[in-house]
Amino acid sequence: MKCWAYIEIDSNGINQNSFEAIGLASKFGDACAIILGDKADSFAQPAFEYGAKEVVLSADPSLRDFQAEVFASTISDAVKAHQPDLIIFSNTFRNNELAAMLSVDLNCSVISNITDLQLEEGSLVATRPIFEGKAFERIKISSNTSIITIRNRAFDPPIRTACDAGPILQILPSGIGLSKIENSFDVEKGVSLSSAKVIVSAGRGITNNSKMANDDQGSAKIGLDLVKALADELGGAVGASRAIVDGGYLPYSHQVGQTGKVVAPDLYISAGISGSIQHIVGMRSSKVVVSINKDPEATIFEVSNFGIVGDLFDYLPLLIEEFHKALH
Amino acid sequence: MKIVVCVKQVIDSEAKIQIKDDQLSWGESPMVLNPFDEYAVEAALQLKERYGAEVIVLSIGGPEDTEGLRRAMAMGAESAILISDPAYEHNDQLATSSVIAKAIQKIGSVDVVLFGRQTLDHGSGLTSPQVARMLGIPFLGLAGKIEIDNDRVSIERILEESKLIVSSSIPAVISVVQSIGEPRYPSFMGIRKAAKADIPIWNNDAINGEVPQPKNIHLSYIEPTKKDGKCEMINGNSPIETAQLLVKRVLEAKVL
Numbered sequence: 001m002k003c004w005a006y007i008e009i010d011s012n013g014i015n016q017n018s019f020e021a022i023g024l025a026s027k028f029g030d031a032c033a034i035i036l037g038d039k040a041d042s043f044a045q046p047a048f049e050y051g052a053k054e055v056v057l058s059a060d061p062s063l064r065d066f067q068a069e070v071f072a073s074t075i076s077d078a079v080k081a082h083q084p085d086l087i088i089f090s091n092t093f094r095n096n097e098l099a100a101m102l103s104v105d106l107n108c109s110v111i112s113n114i115t116d117l118q119l120e121e122g123s124l125v126a127t128r129p130i131f132e133g134k135a136f137e138r139i140k141i142s143s144n145t146s147i148i149t150i151r152n153r154a155f156d157p158p159i160r161t162a163c164d165a166g167p168i169l170q171i172l173p174s175g176i177g178l179s180k181i182e183n184s185f186d187v188e189k190g191v192s193l194s195s196a197k198v199i200v201s202a203g204r205g206i207t208n209n210s211k212m213a214n215d216d217q218g219s220a221k222i223g224l225d226l227v228k229a230l231a232d233e234l235g236g237a238v239g240a241s242r243a244i245v246d247g248g249y250l251p252y253s254h255q256v257g258q259t260g261k262v263v264a265p266d267l268y269i270s271a272g273i274s275g276s277i278q279h280i281v282g283m284r285s286s287k288v289v290v291s292i293n294k295d296p297e298a299t300i301f302e303v304s305n306f307g308i309v310g311d312l313f314d315y316l317p318l319l320i321e322e323f324h325k326a327l328h
Numbered sequence: 329m330k331i332v333v334c335v336k337q338v339i340d341s342e343a344k345i346q347i348k349d350d351q352l353s354w355g356e357s358p359m360v361l362n363p364f365d366e367y368a369v370e371a372a373l374q375l376k377e378r379y380g381a382e383v384i385v386l387s388i389g390g391p392e393d394t395e396g397l398r399r400a401m402a403m404g405a406e407s408a409i410l411i412s413d414p415a416y417e418h419n420d421q422l423a424t425s426s427v428i429a430k431a432i433q434k435i436g437s438v439d440v441v442l443f444g445r446q447t448l449d450h451g452s453g454l455t456s457p458q459v460a461r462m463l464g465i466p467f468l469g470l471a472g473k474i475e476i477d478n479d480r481v482s483i484e485r486i487l488e489e490s491k492l493i494v495s496s497s498i499p500a501v502i503s504v505v506q507s508i509g510e511p512r513y514p515s516f517m518g519i520r521k522a523a524k525a526d527i528p529i530w531n532n533d534a535i536n537g538e539v540p541q542p543k544n545i546h547l548s549y550i551e552p553t554k555k556d557g558k559c560e561m562i563n564g565n566s567p568i569e570t571a572q573l574l575v576k577r578v579l580e581a582k583v584l
Contacts, residue, residue, distance in 0.1 A: 011489060068457060068467060093453075093487060097469050100457035103422055109543035110421060112452045125547060130450050134345040135352065136550045137450075143543040178466035179496040182482065186490050194488065198584070234584065252472070252507055253488050258341065258448070259363065259506045261488075266583035277341055288583045290574065291559075304559045306577055308570055318571035326575050327584070 001029040001119075002084040004056070006075070007047055008095055009037040010066075011186065016157070016195040017090035019050045023158040024117060024150060025088050026051045034078065034087075036071055036173075038064035048165050051158040055166065056082070060173045065181050066094050072101035073175025079106060079145060086124065091149040092194065099147050109143035115154040132258060132281035152194045153264045187253050198236030198267045201256055201283070202227045204243040205272015205293065209313050220249045226316035227271055233323050239263065239283075241273045257282035271312040275300030292316070329381040329476070331372045331440045332432055333405065334455070335365040336387060337396030338448040347549045361399040364444030366511035368504040369400045371474055372442050373512065379476055381439075382406055386431055388416070388424060394527050401522035402514030408525065409435070413532040420544040425458035430535040432463065440481065441501045445470065456503040466496035472507030 003025035008015040025031035032054040033047035040059040047055050058074055075098070079087065087102070089095040091113045103110035115136070116127035124141040126148060193199060206223025207216040224238075231238045239256040240249070256263055258278040268286035273279060275291075275298055283289065284303050291304040292312045301307045308315055339345070343357030361369070372383045385400040387393065388411040397408035411431050419427065432438055441463075443456035460467035471483035472491075482495035486505050514522070532539060562577065564570035578584065 068469075069461075072461070093470055096453050097457040097467065100454040101461040101467075103454070104425075104458050104461040107422070110454060111544060112454055127550070129552070130549075131339065131345050131352075132341070132448060132451070133552055135347060136552060138547040138550060140545040140547050141543065142545055146543075179468055179494050179500075181492050181494055183493040184490055185492075187488075192488055252486060252505070255506075267578065267581075281341075288578065288581045290578060301559045301561075305581070306574060307559045307561045308574060309561065309563075310567065310570070314567055315571060318567055319575065322568075322571045322575040326579060 003028050003086045004032045004034050004084040006089045007033050007035040014043055017152045019157040020155045021088040021090050022050045022052055024155045036063050044168055045165055048163055049160045053166055055168045056171055058171045058173050062173050067177035068097040068101055070175045070177045071098050074173045076102055076105035077174050078171050087147045089149040091151050095149055099149050103147050106145055109141045109146040111139055112149040113151050114148050115151050187251055193237050193239055193261050193263050196237035196265050198234040199239045199263055199265045200227050200231040200236055200269045201239035202244050202271055203241040203273030205312050230316055230320050233320050241279050270300055273300050274298045329379055329439045330437055331381045331383045332435055332438050333368050333372045333385045333442045334428055335385050335396050335400055336362045336447050337393055338362045347551055350548055359395045361396040362444055362447045364446055367506055367508050368442040368444045369403050370511040371504045371508045373404045397527055398522040401525055402518040403512055408527045410527050411530045415532050415539045418542050420542040421452055421454055423540040423542055425455050427537055429459045429462040430537045434535050439498050443503045445503050445505050456501055460501035466500040468494055468496055468500055468502045470505050471502050472505055
């Protein structure tokens with residue numbers, strides 16, 4: 001089977017989840033990586049080192065910024081010329097837009113956010129969560145070319161191995177962008193929630209420091225500093241419940257849950273999160289969940305592996321210190 | 329200005345889903361307007377207040393699936409259209425998008441098409457960019473703010489690591505996210521009006537659609553794997569000991 005894996009370039013370079021796409025492609029045949037961007041050629045070598053046997057790339061100044069229409073037309077021309085059976089994207093917002101448009105151009109199957117892919121009696125069968133992960137659906141793909149986007153961290157990334165570059169095929173950009181980027185601001189640099197192996201999340205509890213009665217703002221500042229310090233200690237990212245984002249304590253990009261991000265780190269530590277269903281659907285696929293909450297009845301404990309009933313303002317400083325001792 | 333908001337009704341988020349003989353059931357839980365679509369309806373009503381507009385809500389589903397549309401009307405949309413045809417029963421992602429695109433063409437002279445970011449049930453997140461591509465008009469994704477100036481629309485696009493200001497000509501398809509603001513509650517008058525509203529049903533002939541061959545075939549529903557065992561409560565003789573015990577257990581789990 002001829003499998004292409006799309007390598008997404010963002011302001012931090014290669015989106016790390018792209019390597020999971022190469023890993024999955026390699027299971028079904030020789031993986032070919034497809035890379036678009038003004039500096040796409042500089043990312044070919046890492047693609048080979050993560051297992052690509054071939055690279056298709058378009059390095060053109062017009063591809064500096066992501067424009068779904070142009071990226072889709074460019075890939076669809078290449079697909080028509082080279083006829084891969086399967087095109088794999090990691091499941092990011094941009095990639096979903098791209099995959100959606102590409103499916104229209106190619107009039108082919110597209111399935112997003114899959115967690116498993118098998119070859120059964122000559123057909124590809126994909127599994128994806130539905131109803132916020134309360135059930136899964138198995139879907140048979142009957143299409144010559146098919147497009148999938150894979151859930152972040154659902155497939156193991158391949159191990160990087162030093163190697164020589166393989167064949168590189170240069171393609172030309174095509175299509176016309178229908179929108180214009182007027183301005184852009186980096187919200188913040190740091191570990192992204194989608195690729196983080198560890199996430200420490202803050203909930204409403206950070207606004208309730210018992211030593212700072214009636215000072216939600218002051219309390220939240222100290223609470224967030226503690227959450228960030230623990231995340232830094234563990235090399236992880238900072239998440240938040242909706243209450244913290246609505247309260248303006250952290251930007252929307254940190255929100256875990258139904259209307260925020262669905263994450264699946266190896267370790268998820270929740271601090272002061274009671275565990276509404278809307279939050280739980282966003283983190284239930286985490287491998288190990290640790291929760292700290294004052295309320296022994298908090299729902300979050302139902303989806304946790306380890307729990308501490310207590311005040312996060314007492315326990316976070318102790319955990320930062322104990323993890324530091326244990327890991328250094 | 330004419331705005332079409334594409335919405336879906338879904339099973340309430342609090343519902344417990346059960347699978348039996350490959351059929352899903354959700355007890356007595358009500359059907360609700362997809363929470364992500366509430367933001368799209370809110371965005372449409374904000375645009376109507378600022379610039380003046382006619383707001384039409386459009387949905388696809390069974391002939392009785394009007395709950396989501398009525399909720400959107402109760403919030404303030406003028407009218408609703410339900411697309412329903414038994415021929416669509418096995419429609420996949422791409423087929424559904426083509427039906428929606430056809431219906432938007434039939435409505436005619438639409439300036440802005442709004443969608444929620446995804447649905448709560450199947451949640452592919454692919455419909456809005458597919459519809460834009462089919463209609464051949466600009467797609468502006470993940471809008472936290474929308475502004476219109478003459479014949480151009482600009483949005484604040486909310487991405488994980490950045491925020492962009494993106495603009496395009498009108499007509500355009502826009503998907504909306506939570507930052508647009510809390511969806512308004514329907515007024516009492518709105519609820520009464522919506523309950524009585526006559527919602528036209530368009531079938532495949534009405535939209536001049538074709539029934540495409542599905543490329544994705546449903547095989548089965550499966551239960552998620554449950555977390556084994558209960559939560560282990562860590563409780564040492566002192567907070568320090570508790571912290572030490574927890575660190576030990578986390579290290580044993582080999583996730584660091």
